[in-house]
Amino acid sequence: MWRLYLKTNEGVAIQTTVKRLMDALAGNATEVDISKVRYIDYDKDCFHHPRDYDHRNYNLFMPLVHKRNEFVHERELRLIHEVNDARLNKDYWTTQEFERGMFIEIDLSILIDKVILPPTSDEAVRMKAEKIATGLGYNLSFEKSTLAKPALF
Numbered sequence: 001m002w003r004l005y006l007k008t009n010e011g012v013a014i015q016t017t018v019k020r021l022m023d024a025l026a027g028n029a030t031e032v033d034i035s036k037v038r039y040i041d042y043d044k045d046c047f048h049h050p051r052d053y054d055h056r057n058y059n060l061f062m063p064l065v066h067k068r069n070e071f072v073h074e075r076e077l078r079l080i081h082e083v084n085d086a087r088l089n090k091d092y093w094t095t096q097e098f099e100r101g102m103f104i105e106i107d108l109s110i111l112i113d114k115v116i117l118p119p120t121s122d123e124a125v126r127m128k129a130e131k132i133a134t135g136l137g138y139n140l141s142f143e144k145s146t147l148a149k150p151a152l153f
Contacts, residue, residue, distance in 0.1 A: 001073070002118050002145065012129060013116040018077065024111035030081060030104050034131070035065040037076040042068055079104075114141040119148035 017147045025032055031061055042152055081104060086092040117126055134139045
């Protein structure tokens with residue numbers, strides 16, 4: 001997936017857990033819903049699923065938590081925050097500082113378990129990433145992707 005999302009070594013992956021995510025959001029006054037994404041065949045499957053998505057009626061969130069089977073490798077989890085003012089006022093976002101969304105505070109020191117560097121990265125990339133994190137006041141664990149290790153045959 002590194003090649004799908006990065007052209008070079010300009011990014012990192014962040015490893016976390018659902019528990020860490022929920023704990024990192026716990027002190028926030030903003031209500032955020034969490035849902036895993038269901039991957040379905042849009043020609044054959046329906047949105048309802050008795051265990052994964054037990055909502056029998058269509059609602060606003062349905063398209064947000066479903067994707068085509070072709071993206072199942074992403075194993076995505078989505079956070080959803082409904083802005084009622086935006087739903088009621090079509091011009092809401094044009095009057096906001098960030099026209100496409102809003103910032104929701106989260107405690108990164110709780111959220112981030114470790115930072116994974118691209119398999120093609122070198123020590124200079126690691127040092128730069130660590131310097132940025134330290135400069136922002138974070139003491140994070142950095143690892144190179146296990147894809148950098150040779151296969152054992």
